[in-house]
Amino acid sequence: MMHYCSEGKMMKIIWSLCLIFSLFDSILVFASPAKNLCLRDQKDALWEFKSEFYVQKPDWMESDAKTTTEKWKNNTDCCSWDGVSCNPKKGMVVELDLEDSFLNGPLRSNSSLFRLQHLRSLNLDNNTNLYGMLPDSISSLKYLRVLSLARCSLFGKIPSSLGNLSHLTTLGLSANGFTGELPDSMGNLNQLTELRLDNNKLGGNFPLPLLNLSELTFIDLGSNRFQGMLPSNMSRLSKLESFSIEKNSFHGSVPSSLFMIPSISYLAMGSNDFSGTLEIGNISSPSTLGGLSLPENNFNGPIPDSISKLVGLFYLDLALWNTEKGTVDFSIFLPLTSLIFLDLSYINTRSMFDLSLFSSFMLLGYLDLSGNNLKISEPLSLPSPIGTLALSSCKIAEFPKFLQNQTILLYLDISRNQIEGQVPEWLWSLPELRYVNISQNSFSGFEGSADVIQKSATVLLDISSNAFHDPFPLLPNTTKFFLGSNNWFSGKIPREICRLVSLESLVLSNNNFNGSIPRCFENLNANLSVLHLRNNSLSGVFPEESVSVALRSLDVGHNRLSGKLPKSLIKCTILEFLNMGDNMINDTFPFWLSLLPNLQILVLRSNKFHGPLSSLGDSLSFPNLRMFDISENRFTGVLPSDYFAGWSAMSSVVDIVDSTLFKYAGRSSPYYHNSVGLTNKGLKMELVGSVFTMYKTIDVSGNRLEVDIPESIGLLKELIVLNMSNNAFTGRIPSSLANLSNLQSLDLSQNRLSGRIPPELGKLTFLAWMNFSYNKLEGPIPQGTQIQSQNISSFTENPGLCGAPLQETCGKKEEEATEQEEDEENEEEEGQAFSWIAAAIGYVPGVFCGLTIGHILSSYKHDWLETIFHSCT
Numbered sequence: 001m002m003h004y005c006s007e008g009k010m011m012k013i014i015w016s017l018c019l020i021f022s023l024f025d026s027i028l029v030f031a032s033p034a035k036n037l038c039l040r041d042q043k044d045a046l047w048e049f050k051s052e053f054y055v056q057k058p059d060w061m062e063s064d065a066k067t068t069t070e071k072w073k074n075n076t077d078c079c080s081w082d083g084v085s086c087n088p089k090k091g092m093v094v095e096l097d098l099e100d101s102f103l104n105g106p107l108r109s110n111s112s113l114f115r116l117q118h119l120r121s122l123n124l125d126n127n128t129n130l131y132g133m134l135p136d137s138i139s140s141l142k143y144l145r146v147l148s149l150a151r152c153s154l155f156g157k158i159p160s161s162l163g164n165l166s167h168l169t170t171l172g173l174s175a176n177g178f179t180g181e182l183p184d185s186m187g188n189l190n191q192l193t194e195l196r197l198d199n200n201k202l203g204g205n206f207p208l209p210l211l212n213l214s215e216l217t218f219i220d221l222g223s224n225r226f227q228g229m230l231p232s233n234m235s236r237l238s239k240l241e242s243f244s245i246e247k248n249s250f251h252g253s254v255p256s257s258l259f260m261i262p263s264i265s266y267l268a269m270g271s272n273d274f275s276g277t278l279e280i281g282n283i284s285s286p287s288t289l290g291g292l293s294l295p296e297n298n299f300n301g302p303i304p305d306s307i308s309k310l311v312g313l314f315y316l317d318l319a320l321w322n323t324e325k326g327t328v329d330f331s332i333f334l335p336l337t338s339l340i341f342l343d344l345s346y347i348n349t350r351s352m353f354d355l356s357l358f359s360s361f362m363l364l365g366y367l368d369l370s371g372n373n374l375k376i377s378e379p380l381s382l383p384s385p386i387g388t389l390a391l392s393s394c395k396i397a398e399f400p401k402f403l404q405n406q407t408i409l410l411y412l413d414i415s416r417n418q419i420e421g422q423v424p425e426w427l428w429s430l431p432e433l434r435y436v437n438i439s440q441n442s443f444s445g446f447e448g449s450a451d452v453i454q455k456s457a458t459v460l461l462d463i464s465s466n467a468f469h470d471p472f473p474l475l476p477n478t479t480k481f482f483l484g485s486n487n488w489f490s491g492k493i494p495r496e497i498c499r500l501v502s503l504e505s506l507v508l509s510n511n512n513f514n515g516s517i518p519r520c521f522e523n524l525n526a527n528l529s530v531l532h533l534r535n536n537s538l539s540g541v542f543p544e545e546s547v548s549v550a551l552r553s554l555d556v557g558h559n560r561l562s563g564k565l566p567k568s569l570i571k572c573t574i575l576e577f578l579n580m581g582d583n584m585i586n587d588t589f590p591f592w593l594s595l596l597p598n599l600q601i602l603v604l605r606s607n608k609f610h611g612p613l614s615s616l617g618d619s620l621s622f623p624n625l626r627m628f629d630i631s632e633n634r635f636t637g638v639l640p641s642d643y644f645a646g647w648s649a650m651s652s653v654v655d656i657v658d659s660t661l662f663k664y665a666g667r668s669s670p671y672y673h674n675s676v677g678l679t680n681k682g683l684k685m686e687l688v689g690s691v692f693t694m695y696k697t698i699d700v701s702g703n704r705l706e707v708d709i710p711e712s713i714g715l716l717k718e719l720i721v722l723n724m725s726n727n728a729f730t731g732r733i734p735s736s737l738a739n740l741s742n743l744q745s746l747d748l749s750q751n752r753l754s755g756r757i758p759p760e761l762g763k764l765t766f767l768a769w770m771n772f773s774y775n776k777l778e779g780p781i782p783q784g785t786q787i788q789s790q791n792i793s794s795f796t797e798n799p800g801l802c803g804a805p806l807q808e809t810c811g812k813k814e815e816e817a818t819e820q821e822e823d824e825e826n827e828e829e830e831g832q833a834f835s836w837i838a839a840a841i842g843y844v845p846g847v848f849c850g851l852t853i854g855h856i857l858s859s860y861k862h863d864w865l866e867t868i869f870h871s872c873t
Contacts, residue, residue, distance in 0.1 A: 037077055037079040037086055037088070037091045038077050038078035038079040038086060038091050038093070039090075039091045039092060041115070042078060042086075042091065042092055042093045042116060043074075043078040044112075045093075045112045045113070045115040045116050046072070046078050046081070046084065046093065046096075046112075046116070047072070047074060047078075048112035049111060049112045049113045050069045050072060052105060052108065052111060052112065053069075053103040053104055053105040053130070054104050054105060055067050055069065055070060055101070055102050055103065055104065056102050056104040056129055057102055058102070061102075067101050067102050068082045068083045068098055068100075068101040069083075069098065069101055069103070078093070079091065079093075083096060083097040083098050083101070084096060084097075085097075087118070092118040093116050093118065093119060094118055094119060094120045094121070095119070095120060095121040095122075096113075096116065096119060096121070096122050096123070097121070097123045098123065098124050098127070099123050099124065099125040099126050099127075099148075100125070100126045100127070101124075101127055102127065102129070103124070103127040103129065103130045104129035104130070105129070105130065105131075106130075106131055106132035107130060107131070107132045107133075107134070107135065107154065108132070108135070109135035109136065109137050110137070111135070111137075114135075114137045114138070114140045114141060116141070117140055117141060117142070117143070118143055119141050119143065119144055120143055120144065120145050120146070121144070121145060121146040122141065122144060122146065122147050122148070122149075123146070123148045124148070124149050124152060125148050125149065125150045125151055125152075125172070126150070126151045126152075127151075127152050128151060128152060128153055129153060130149075130152040130153060130154070131152070131153040131154060131155070132154060132155075133154065133155060133156035133157075133159075134149070134154050134156070134158060134159055134162075134173075134178075135159070136159045136161040137161075138159065138161065138162060138165075139159075139161035139162065139164040139165060141165070142164065142165065142166075142167070143167055144165050144167060144168055145167050145168060145169045145170065145191075146168075146169065146170040147165070147168060147170070147171050147172070148170065148171075148172035149172065149173055149176070150172045150173065150174040150175055150176070150196065151174065151175040151176075152175075152176055153176065153177065154173070154176040154177065154178065155176065155177035155178065155179065156177075156178065156179065156180075157178065157179060157180040157183075158173070158178050158180070158182060158183060158186075158202075159183070160183035160184070160185040161185070162183065162185065162186065162189075163183060163184075163185025163186055163187070163188040163189060164185070164188070165189065166188060166189065166190070166191065167191060168189050168191060168192055169191050169192060169193050169194065169215075170192075170193065170194040171189070171192060171194070171195050171196065171197075172194070172196040173196065173197050173200065174196045174197065174198045174199050174200070174220070175198070175199040175200070176199075176200055177200065177201060178197070178200040178201065178202055179200070179201045179202065179203070180202065180203065180204070181202070181203060181204035181207070182197075182202065182204070182207040182209070182210075184209050185209075186207065186209050186210065186213075187208075187209025187210070187212040187213065189213060190212070190213060190214070190215065191215055192213050192215060192216060193215050193216060193217050193218065193239075194216075194217065194218040195210070195213075195216060195218065195219050195220070196218070196220045197220065197221050197224070198220040198221060198222040198223050198224070198244065199222070199223040199224075200223075200224050201224065201225055202221070202224040202225060202226065203224065203225035203226060203227065204226065204227070204228075205226070205227065205228035205229075206226060206228060206229075206230055206231060206250070208231065210237075211231065211233065211234075211236045211237065213237070214236070214237070214238060214239065215239060216237050216239065216240055217239050217240060217241045217242070217263070218240075218241060218242045219237075219240065219242070219243050219244065219245075220242070220244040221244065221245045221248065222244045222245060222246040222247055222248070222268065223246065223247040223248075224247075224248055225248065225249065226245065226248040226249065226250060227248065227249040227250060227251070228250065228251070228252075229250065229251060229252035229253075230245075230250060230252070230254065230255050230258075231255070232255045232257060233255075233257060234255050234257045234258045234261070235257040235258075235260050235261050237261065238261060238262070238263070239263055240261050240263060240264055241263050241264060241265045241266065242265060242266040243258065243264070243266070243267050243268070243269075244266070244267075244268040244269075245268070245269050245272065246268050246269065246270045246271050246272070246293070247270070247271040247272075248271075248272055249272060249273055250269070250272040250273065250274060251272070251273040251274060251275065251298075252274065252275065252276075253274065253275070253276045253277075253279065254269060254274055254278060254279070254294075256279040256280060256281035257281075259280050259281050259287070259289065260281055262288065263288060264288060264289055265288050265289060265290045265291065266289075266290060266291040266292075266315075267289065267291065267292050267293065267294075268291070268293040269293065269294055269297070270293050270294055270295040270296050270297065270317065270319075271295065271296040271297070272296075272297055273297065273298055274294070274297040274298060274299060275297070275298040275299060275300065276299065276300070276301075277299065277300075277301050277302075277304065278294070278299060278303075278304050278307075279304070280304060280306040280307065280309065280310070281306075287309060287310050287311065287312050288312060289310050289312055289313060290312055290313060290314050290315065291313070291314065291315035291316075292310065292313060292315065292316050292317070293315065293316075293317040294317065294318055294321070295317045295318065295319035295320055295321075295343065296319065296320050297320075297321075298322065299321050299322060300322045300323070300324050301323065301324060301326070302323060302326060302327075302328065302329075303318060303321060303323065303328060303332065303347070305329070305332050307332060307333075307336075308332045308333070308334070308335045308336070309335075310336065311335050311336060311337075311338065312338060313336050313338060313339060314338050314339055314340045314341065314363070315339075315340065315341040316333075316336065316339060316341065316342050316343070317341070317342075317343040318343065318344055318347060319343045319344070319345045319346060319347070319368070320345070320346050320347070320348075321344075321347040321348070322347075322348050323347050323348050323349045324348065325348055325349065325350050326349060326350070327349065327350065327351045328347065328349040328351045328353075329351075330351070330353045330357055331357075333357075334357070334360070336361075337360065337361060337362070337363070338363060339361055339363065339364055340363050340364065340365050340366065341365065341366040342358075342361075342364060342366065342367050342368070343366070343368040344368065344369055344372065345368045345369060345370040345371050345372070345390065345392075346370060346371035346372075346393075347371070347372065348371075349372065349373075350373070351372075351373065352373040352374070352375055353372070353373070353374065353375065354374075354375045354376075354377055355369070355374060355375065355376050355377070355380060355382070356377055356380055358382065358383075359380070359381055359382055359383070361383055362383050362385070363383070363385060364382075364383050364385060364386055365385050365386060365387045365388065366386075366387065366388040367382075367386060367388070367389055367390070368388075368389075368390040369390070369391055369394065370390050370391060370392035370393050370394065370413070371392070371393045371394070372394055373394070373395060374391060374394035374395070374396065376396065376398075376400055376402070378400075378401050378402060379401075379402065380400075380402040381402065381405065382402060382405075382406065384405070384406070384407060384408065385408065386406055386408070386409060387408055387409060387410040387411065387432070388409075388410060388411040389403075389406070389409060389411070389412055389413070390411075390413040391413065391414050391417070392413050392414065392415045392416045392417070392437075393415075393416040393417070394414075394417060395417065395418060396414060396417040396418065396419060397417070397418045397419060397420075398419060399414075399419055399421075399423070399424055400414070403427070403430070404426050404430075406430065407430065407431060407432070408431075408432045409430055409432060409433055410432050410433065410434050410435065411434065411435040412433065412435070412436050412437065413437040414437070414438055414441075415437045415438060415439040415440050415441070415462070416439070416440045416441075417440075417441050418441065418442065419438075419441040419442065419443065420441070420442040420443070420444070421442075421443065421444065422443065422444060422445045422446055422447045423438065423443055423445070423446045423447065424447050425446070425447040425448035425452055428452055428453050428455060428456040428458070429455075429456075430456075433456065433457070433458065434457060434458060434459040434460065434478075435458075435459060435460040436458060436460065436461050436462070437460070437462040438462065438463055438466070439462045439463060439464040439465050439466065439483065440464070440465040440466070441465075441466055442466060442467055443463065443466040443467065443468060444466070444467045444468065444469065445468060445469065446473055450471055450473070450474055451474045452473075453473050453474060453475060453476060454473075454474040454475060454476050455476070456476050456478075457476060457478045458475070458476055458478060458479060459478055459479065459480050459481065460479075460480065460481040460482075461475065461479065461481070461482050461483070462481075462483040463483065463484050463487070464483045464484060464485040464486050464487070464507065465485070465486040465487075466486075466487055467487065467488060468484070468487040468488065468489065469487070469488040469489065469490070470488075470489060470490055470491065472489055472491075472494045472496075474496060475496075475497070475500060477499065477500060477501075477502070478502065479500050479502065479503060480502050480503060480504045480505070480527075481503075481504060481505040482497075482500075482503065482505070482506055482507070483505070483507040484507065484508050484511070485507050485508060485509040485510050485511070485532065486509070486510045486511075487510075487511055488511065488512065489508070489511040489512065489513060490511070490512035490513065490514070491512075491513065491514065491515075492513065492514065492515035492516075492518075493508065493513050493515070493517070493518055493533075493538075495518055495520055497518070497521075497524075498518060498520035498521060498523045498524065499523070500524065501523060501524065501526065501527070502527060503524050503527060503528055504527050504528060504529050504530065504550075505528075505529065505530035506524075506528065506530065506531055506532070507530065507532040508532065508533050508536070509532045509533060509534035509535055509536070509555065510534065510535045510536075511535075511536055512536065512537065513533070513536040513537065513538060514536070514537040514538065514539070515538065515539065515540075516538065516539060516540035516541075516543075517533065517538060517540070517542055517543060517546055517556070517561075518543075518546070519543045519545060519546060521543070521546035521548075522543075522545040522546055524548060525546075525547075525548040525549060525550070526548075526550065527548075527550055528548040528550055528551065529548070529550045529551055529552045529553070529574075530551075530552060530553045531548070531551065531553070531554050531555070531556075532553070532554075532555040532556075533555070533556045533559065534555045534556060534557045534558055534559070534579065535557070535558040535559070536558075536559055537559065537560060538556070538559040538560065538561060539559070539560040539561065539562070540561065540562065540563070541561070541562060541563030541564070542556065542561055542563070542565075542566045543566070544566045544567070544568045545568070546566075547566050547568040547569055547571065547572065548572070549571045549572060549573075550572075550574070551569075551572045551574070551575050552574055552575060552576050552577065552598075553575075553576060553577040554569075554572075554575065554577065554578050554579070555577065555578075555579040556579065556580060556583070557579040557580060557581040557582050557583070557603060558581070558582040558583075559582075559583055560583065560584060561580070561583040561584065561585060562583070562584045562585065562586065563585065563586070563587075564585065564586065564587040565580060565585055565587050565590050565604075567590075567592065569590075569593070569596075570592050570595060570596070572596065573596060573597065573598070574598050575596050575598060575599055576598050576599065576600045576601065577600065577601040578593070578599065578601065578602050578603065579601070579603040580603065580604050580607065581603040581604060581605040581606055581607070581629065582605065582606040582607075583606075583607050584607065584608060585604075585607040585608060585609065586607070586608040586609075586610075587607075587608075587609055587610075588609065588610060588611040589609060589611060589612070589613055589630075589635065591615050591620065593622075594620055594621055594622055597623070597624065598624055599622065599624060599625060600624050600625060600626050600627070600649070601625075601626065601627040602622070602625060602627065602628050602629070602630075603627070603629045604629065604630045604633065605629045605630060605631040605632050605633070605699065606631070606632040606633070607632075607633055608633065608634065609630065609633040609634065609635060610633065610634040610635065610636070611634075611635065611636065611637075612635070612636060612637035612638075613630075613635050613637060613639060613643075613700075613705070614637065614638070614639060614640055614643060620643060620646070621645075621646030621647070622646065622647050622649075623646060623647070623648045623649060624648075624649045625647055625649055625650065626649050626650060626695070626696045626697075627695065627696070627697050628697070628698045628699070628700075629697070629698075629699040630699070630700055630703070631699045631700060631701040631702045631703070631723065632701070632702040632703075633702070633703055634703065634704060635700070635703040635704065635705060636703070636704045636705065636706070637705065637706070638705075638706060638707045638708075639705060639707075639708075639709070639710045640710060641708070641710050641711045641712060642710070642712050643710040643712055644710060644712040644713055644715055644716055645712045645715060647715070647716060649696070649718070650696045650698075650716040650717075650718050650719050651715045651716050651717055651718060695720055695721070696716075696718045696719050696720050696721075696742075697719070697720060697721035697722070697723075698716070698719060698721070698722050698723070698724075699721070699722075699723040700723070700724055700727070701723045701724060701725040701726050701727070701747065702725075702726045702727075703726075703727055704727065704728055705724075705727040705728065705729060706727070706728040706729060706730065707729070707730055707731065708729065708730065708731040708732075708734075709724060709729050709731070709733065709734055709748075709753075710734075711734045711736050712736075713734060713736060713737060713740075714734060714735075714736020714737060714738070714739040714740065715736075715739070716740060717739055717740060717741060717742065718742055719740050719742065719743055720742055720743060720744050720745070721743075721744065721745045722737075722740070722743060722745070722746050722747070723745070723746075723747040724747065724748055724751070725747040725748060725749040725750050725751070725771065726749070726750040726751075727750075727751050728751065728752055729748075729751040729752065729753055730751070730752045730753065730754065731753065731754065731755070732753065732754065732755035732756075733748065733753055733755065733756075733757060733758055733772075733777075734758075735758040735760055737758065737760075737761060738758060738760030738761055738763060738764065740764065741764065741766070742766055743764055743766060743767050744766050744767060744768050744769065745767075745768070745769045745770075746761075746767060746769070746770040746771070747770070747771045748770075748771065748772055748775070749771040749772060749773045749774050749775070749794075750773070750774040750775075751774075751775050752775065752776060753772075753775040753776065753777060754775070754776040754777065754778070755777065755778070755779070756777065756778060756779035756780070757772060757777060757779070757781060757782055757787075757801075758782070759782040759783070760782075761782055761784070761787065762782040762783050762784025762786070762787050763784065764784075764786065765786065767786045767787075768786060769790075770786075770787070770790060770794055771793075771794045772794060772795055772798065772801075773793060773794060773795060773796045773797050773798065774796070774797040774798075775797070775798050776798065776799075776800070777795075777798040777800060777801050778798065778799075778800025778801060779800065779801065779802070779810070780801075780802055780803040780810040781795060781801060781802070781803040781804065781805070781806065788804055788805060789805075790805060791805070792805050792806060
């Protein structure tokens with residue numbers, strides 16, 4: 001017993017000693033200083049790289065929130081920093097992930113980034129204020145396998161040194177401003193599997209060096225400026241799975257070799273100029289192709305029967321295929337029972353087909369048959385999974401009853417049909433319905449009580465261009481977009497609209513509303529970006545408090561509004577479109593509008609604006625303006641010679657970077673189109689939607705402007721319409737007008753202009769219409785096809801004019817006097833031009849830098865139907 005006890009005590013002692021030594025060892029380890037894994041030179045390079053940029057946080061980010069690099073601390077191990085990964089044994093930085101870090105500044109050629117020469121992966125995606133050219137020194141990162149710089153603001157050519165990164169497997173340069181052709185050295189990247197170059201400005205023919213990259217599985221060259229034909233031997237890319245070249249200018253036929261690649265699963269070639277017929281080739285084994293997108297090309301003739309062999313397709317888009325009004329055998333689609341997405345809209349066929357054809361497509365979630373001759377045989381049962389159904393322009397005469405069974409229908413478009421009567425009450429009980437477009441029919445009202453729609457969860461409702469009348473429908477609180485223009489609504493604008501705090505677009509133009517604009521619109525200030533109340537009978541003052549800071553487009557033209565222009569518009573820093581025309585606004589020119597950096601369309605015509613158009617003789621800078629209409633007001637005074645020096649969107653200055661930077665106002669929402677009237681070639685016309693992309697116009701007619709037309713008008717080389725008629729301009733017509741090479745319409749009539757018509761105007765080949773009548777012009781009318789083809793009325797009431805097309809002939813003395821006058825005029829204009837040229841030269845570098853740093857990229861899908869579909873899947 002004694003022996004047992006002593007042995008037990010001994011065991012306790014041993015265990016106690018072990019525990020003590022273990023604790024002691026732990027204490028020693030804890031007390032000893034921690035070893036930094038990160039090497040000193042790596043840490044210094046990272047810290048310097050951080051200091052090369054300042055962080056520009058977005059407005060929605062809380063001020064005390066820290067971005068990735070702001071979390072770095074210099075007294076800690078850099079391998080523990082956010083976005084940094086190191087080699088666990090040697091301490092070298094091998095991965096740097098600074099996506100969405102809000103870095104602002106240029107990527108310099110001597111950046112400390114290039115001292116991290118052991119990097120395997122570099123991700124700087126979504127730093128939209130990171131700009132500059134991609135430096136040649138990128139090749140110093142010779143171990144890179146992943147390089148991703150998507151959605152930054154880089155520009156210039158892709159450096160040939162990129163081809164030295166022989167270990168690269170993934171290259172992502174999407175959504176930047178890269179230009180030129182791809183360097184041949186790209187063919188050296190023989191380990192590359194993924195190439196993303198979409199949404200740039202790259203051009204030239206299809207880059208043949210890519211055919212050498214046999215490991216490529218993914219290529220995206222979409223939304224660039226490539227052209228030419230695709231090579232016939234595309235099958236050399238034997239491992240290719242996804243190939244996207246949408247929105248370029250490729251032409252010719254689609255090579256059948258693409259369909260023969262055994263691994264191919266997705267082909268996207270829409271919005272090009274491909275033509276002829278589609279040759280899919282001889283497919284003997286089951287195709288792996290799951291997605292085929294070919295919309296908006298120039299294909300003609302029948303849709304090939306061989307498409308029925310692509311039985312693995314789940315996505316098929318053949319929109320705008322030109323069948324040349326031939327017949328289409330829609331049964332060729334019957335074997336494609338795996339389809340989830342099918343777009344056969346506007347294929348230009350005379351064939352009529354029954355919607356029941358698609359009743360066996362049990363997986364179909366998106367179906368667009370718009371623009372076809374459609375027959376709906378009721379009763380009809382379509383697959384229940386359909387979430388998006390577009391049947392626009394199908395000559396439908398009755399509201400489709402089968403929709404009652406579409407319990408997961410999210411989006412419905414039956415616009416541009418021939419449906420009359422009332423919208424059925426059961427439509428609003430569909431539980432998932434959010435987007436409804438019933439515009440351009442002959443609906444007159446809604447079945448059920450006034451609050452029938454209010455019980456739904458509708459987000460978008462487009463009832464425009466129908467025959468709806470009072471009562472105005474009560475809308476659900478979920479409404480973000482309501483389009484009710486071109487109907488018969490009357491009375492005051494319902495105050496119930498003010499409770500729709502999520503509202504983003506409100507379009508009530510072309511109705512019979514009267515009274516004032518509701519002050520309670522201030523409730524909508526957080527989100528309202530589109531407010532269109534044009535062509536009603538609204539009166540009173542536009543309430544200052546009703547101006548939403550989120551406004552991009554404001555159109556209240558053709559009403560009876562009075563008072564002054566609301567100065568609260570100065571808060572609308574993203575405003576693009578402003579139409580206050582055809583009202584009774586009594587104010588001086590709003591010079592403060594030039595502070596709105598995104599303003600593109602400004603219409604103030606036919607009001608009671610008065611006073612000078614220049615402030616203390618200064619020029620007026622509207623860098624993004626493309627439409628300026630202040631006609632039929634009471635503006636007076638002189639325009640300085642450099643008045644137009646800062647209007648760069650109308651000049652060639654913008655071409656230094658990219659003339660497509662300035663899109664027409666109204667792209668803030670895909671659910672409406674702006675429209676504006678103007679006088680072109682002596683006729684009033686209406687511009688709608690994307691036409692704004694092309695038109696750049698100035699109309700100052702019907703005012704009391706005097707003295708000389710500014711010489712700086714010659715800077716606006718993109719101008720298409722110029723109307724300065726019915727003023728009191730004197731002096732000579734500036735010869736700088738001959739610089740306006742795109743000018744199509746010029747009206748200088750009913751002024752007091754003297755001297756001769758500049759002969760240089762005869763060289764303007766696009767100038768199809770002009771009017772110089774009712775001035776004091778003299779001398780021979782310039783030669784030139786466009787001028788000589790004008791009507792005589794364009795030159796009448798100028799007693800001194802002679803030559804064709806007038807009856808008065810010019811004598812020799814008049815011609816000699818004209819030559820002498822031309823010499824004197826040139827000397828005078830050289831002196832006058834110096835000041836405004838100097839102003840323009842000073843302005844160009846500022847605009848160039850501003851456009852370069854603030855480089856804007858945009859991508860626009862051809863149809864908002866797809867936008868909704870993709871956002872919901």
